[in-house]
Amino acid sequence: MMPTLVNEFNEYRERMNEVILSKKNLVMKRLWNLDTNAYEEGALDKKTKEMLGLVASLVLRCDDCIKYHLGKSFELGVSTEAVYEIFAIANIVGGTIVIPHTRRAAEYWEELQKIV
Amino acid sequence: MMPTLVNEFNEYRERMNEVILSKKNLVMKRLWNLDTNAYEEGALDKKTKEMLGLVASLVLRCDDCIKYHLGKSFELGVSTEAVYEIFAIANIVGGTIVIPHTRRAAEYWEELQKIV
Amino acid sequence: MMPTLVNEFNEYRERMNEVILSKKNLVMKRLWNLDTNAYEEGALDKKTKEMLGLVASLVLRCDDCIKYHLGKSFELGVSTEAVYEIFAIANIVGGTIVIPHTRRAAEYWEELQKIV
Amino acid sequence: MMPTLVNEFNEYRERMNEVILSKKNLVMKRLWNLDTNAYEEGALDKKTKEMLGLVASLVLRCDDCIKYHLGKSFELGVSTEAVYEIFAIANIVGGTIVIPHTRRAAEYWEELQKIV
Amino acid sequence: MMPTLVNEFNEYRERMNEVILSKKNLVMKRLWNLDTNAYEEGALDKKTKEMLGLVASLVLRCDDCIKYHLGKSFELGVSTEAVYEIFAIANIVGGTIVIPHTRRAAEYWEELQKIV
Amino acid sequence: MMPTLVNEFNEYRERMNEVILSKKNLVMKRLWNLDTNAYEEGALDKKTKEMLGLVASLVLRCDDCIKYHLGKSFELGVSTEAVYEIFAIANIVGGTIVIPHTRRAAEYWEELQKIV
Numbered sequence: 001m002m003p004t005l006v007n008e009f010n011e012y013r014e015r016m017n018e019v020i021l022s023k024k025n026l027v028m029k030r031l032w033n034l035d036t037n038a039y040e041e042g043a044l045d046k047k048t049k050e051m052l053g054l055v056a057s058l059v060l061r062c063d064d065c066i067k068y069h070l071g072k073s074f075e076l077g078v079s080t081e082a083v084y085e086i087f088a089i090a091n092i093v094g095g096t097i098v099i100p101h102t103r104r105a106a107e108y109w110e111e112l113q114k115i116v
Numbered sequence: 117m118m119p120t121l122v123n124e125f126n127e128y129r130e131r132m133n134e135v136i137l138s139k140k141n142l143v144m145k146r147l148w149n150l151d152t153n154a155y156e157e158g159a160l161d162k163k164t165k166e167m168l169g170l171v172a173s174l175v176l177r178c179d180d181c182i183k184y185h186l187g188k189s190f191e192l193g194v195s196t197e198a199v200y201e202i203f204a205i206a207n208i209v210g211g212t213i214v215i216p217h218t219r220r221a222a223e224y225w226e227e228l229q230k231i232v
Numbered sequence: 233m234m235p236t237l238v239n240e241f242n243e244y245r246e247r248m249n250e251v252i253l254s255k256k257n258l259v260m261k262r263l264w265n266l267d268t269n270a271y272e273e274g275a276l277d278k279k280t281k282e283m284l285g286l287v288a289s290l291v292l293r294c295d296d297c298i299k300y301h302l303g304k305s306f307e308l309g310v311s312t313e314a315v316y317e318i319f320a321i322a323n324i325v326g327g328t329i330v331i332p333h334t335r336r337a338a339e340y341w342e343e344l345q346k347i348v
Numbered sequence: 349m350m351p352t353l354v355n356e357f358n359e360y361r362e363r364m365n366e367v368i369l370s371k372k373n374l375v376m377k378r379l380w381n382l383d384t385n386a387y388e389e390g391a392l393d394k395k396t397k398e399m400l401g402l403v404a405s406l407v408l409r410c411d412d413c414i415k416y417h418l419g420k421s422f423e424l425g426v427s428t429e430a431v432y433e434i435f436a437i438a439n440i441v442g443g444t445i446v447i448p449h450t451r452r453a454a455e456y457w458e459e460l461q462k463i464v
Numbered sequence: 465m466m467p468t469l470v471n472e473f474n475e476y477r478e479r480m481n482e483v484i485l486s487k488k489n490l491v492m493k494r495l496w497n498l499d500t501n502a503y504e505e506g507a508l509d510k511k512t513k514e515m516l517g518l519v520a521s522l523v524l525r526c527d528d529c530i531k532y533h534l535g536k537s538f539e540l541g542v543s544t545e546a547v548y549e550i551f552a553i554a555n556i557v558g559g560t561i562v563i564p565h566t567r568r569a570a571e572y573w574e575e576l577q578k579i580v
Numbered sequence: 581m582m583p584t585l586v587n588e589f590n591e592y593r594e595r596m597n598e599v600i601l602s603k604k605n606l607v608m609k610r611l612w613n614l615d616t617n618a619y620e621e622g623a624l625d626k627k628t629k630e631m632l633g634l635v636a637s638l639v640l641r642c643d644d645c646i647k648y649h650l651g652k653s654f655e656l657g658v659s660t661e662a663v664y665e666i667f668a669i670a671n672i673v674g675g676t677i678v679i680p681h682t683r684r685a686a687e688y689w690e691e692l693q694k695i696v
Contacts, residue, residue: 034672035672038665038668038669038672039669042661042665043659043661043662043665044631044662044665044666048628048631049665049669051624051628051632052631052632052635052666052669053669053673055632055635055636056635056636056638056639056669056670056673056674057673058636059636059639059640060639060640060673060674065673079623081622081623082623082624085622085623085624085629086624086632088618089618089619089629089632089633089636090636092614092615092618093633093636093637093640093645094636094640
């Protein structure tokens with residue numbers, strides 16, 4: 001079962017993605033495909049790439065991007081200890097303005113643990 | 117009739133602008149006048165200037181600024197196709213961290229179409 | 233009595249800080265201590281330092297950081313006129329994308345005045 | 349004849365683009381193609397799109413991106429008056445931190461006028 | 465006598481400001497006047513306001529803005545100890561990405577001490 | 581032997597770090613220690629952490645931070661293919677404004693290969 005916070009995020013995301021894609025803007029569509037490609041197995045494995053996406057989203061303070069990469073990291077079995085080391089690097093590199101996003105990330109990570 | 121999302125944005129905006137102006141800080145007041153001047157007809161027409169304001173707001177990821185310029189673009193008759201080309205440029209220049217703001221922009225743009 | 237907006241902010245903040253600290257990541261813990269140290273009396277007094285923290289939070293558009301420093305500035309007796317001069321500098325340096333954050337800051341500052 | 353500043357920018361840009369493309373990273377290659385597509389004629393004409401790219405580059409304070417879009421705007425016949433209206437919008441939206449980039453942009457725009 | 469680094473900064477700044485103002489864009493001209501007004505004596509004194517401008521410039525990582533406010537802070541007699549407390553707050557709020565700008569700021573501050 | 585670009589970066593960095601530390605600001609000193617701690621072996625190994633630092637520096641467009649983490653990644657044996665996958669993720673997440681920094685990163689990475 002999906003916890004509320006995770007459900008709400010996924011549902012809004014999917015609903016609005018459909019609206020955007022329905023307008024048939026080719027650049028948007030291709031950018032999204034490219035976004036998927038960037039995280040595929042290569043010299044670096046998927047898990048590492050999701051962690052790279054997570055830390056980049058944290059320092060850029062993009063809550064929805066953080067949630068997305070936390071969800072993927074959870075699926076790929078990244079440990080809580082590893083996630084908090086990523087939080088730490090993001091807070092050192094990006095400063096205390098990353099803290100409010102870390103709070104919301106921590107909350108979302110707790111919610112993800114409830115998925116059964 | 118104004119759809120809820122558009123109404124809520126306008127009402128909060130007006131209410132807080134009044135609070136701010138009531139404090140009689142001259143620099144704030146003049147900056148706001150200047151902000152209005154910047155989008156007035158000149159070598160470039162109003163429509164182009166609103167589109168410039170929109171793309172700038174998108175890449176700077178300022179949801180309220182995006183809503184404001186979407187509202188103005190709607191009034192000035194910018195087409196949905198043009199709006200999505202602006203979204204595309206913003207997402208290419210600013211990267212996938214612009215996507216969550218594009219989702220909220222797409223939602224607001226749909227709401228604006230309901231104004232009668 | 234604490235007004236709702238102030239209460240909500242403080243409660244969420246404290247609850248999530250506990251979650252984060254419970255994971256015992258040493259870098260996070262030390263960064264938070266350092267954050268406290270940075271605002272302690274030195275060559276500059278506490279009041280000046282809180283105002284520095286406020287303007288930095290405003291231009292970086294971090295709503296929760298703004299609320300935190302507004303709360304501290306209120307406790308230390310910064311006047312409304314001074315707060316609005318800080319708002320003005322932030323809006324000049326950071327541009328009109330700071331306005332939406334200034335609206336929320338103005339709202340929070342009004343709420344703080346209701347504390348008795 | 350190309351003025352020095354314009355030449356230097358173009359030469360470094362081309363030389364490093366070759367290095368990057370020589371590594372055959374497919375995501376990088378496709379993103380660059382997409383970047384080209386985003387500025388092609390559509391609902392909006394090329395000139396408008398270059399101006400959108402320029403204002404986005406200005407508020408994001410990316411000197412090389414600014415130079416690139418100034419070069420394209422010059423080729424497409426954007427007037428000095430229009431360029432300065434774009435500068436003005438960028439400075440209002442992005443604040444006085446855009447001024448140093450506007451200085452370098454103004455210098456580059458003067459250089460472009462010397463092309464014969 | 466002005467040290468080289470300070471001279472170079474001031475000369476380029478003045479030269480390009482003249483180019484920009486020569487184009488007679490009214491919004492640019494007024495924004496610059498407003499920029500001057502924002503740092504004038506008010507509820508807060510000039511020294512405090514320059515320190516606010518400095519910390520804002522640091523966290524926004526605008527080297528030229530940092531130099532400008534360091535110059536003004538030097539003229540107004542801000543102590544080295546105070547300047548480094550401002551550096552510290554900027555580095556805590558903005559993270560280690562502020563360090564390279566702090567290095568250049570430290571270098572410029574040393575140069576300013578040589579003015580006789 | 582160190583190539584010029586690498587030498588220049590290291591020398592300026594060390595020289596200015598000494599100036600900064602000589603002022604004995606405790607918060608600065610502790611933040612730098614913490615910065616070192618954040619990249620030490622933990623749940624994640626050093627190599628992964630340097631790659632996280634690299635991608636964070638890229639999306640935040642901090643050239644000196646990028647150089648630092650490229651240097652560390654080179655020492656720890658990160659492959660060119662892996663480095664370019666990190667470049668790709670940074671360019672997708674952060675957009676085309678990351679390209680100019682990727683050019684300088686690519687140049688520095690080539691220089692690092694010349695170290696013998």
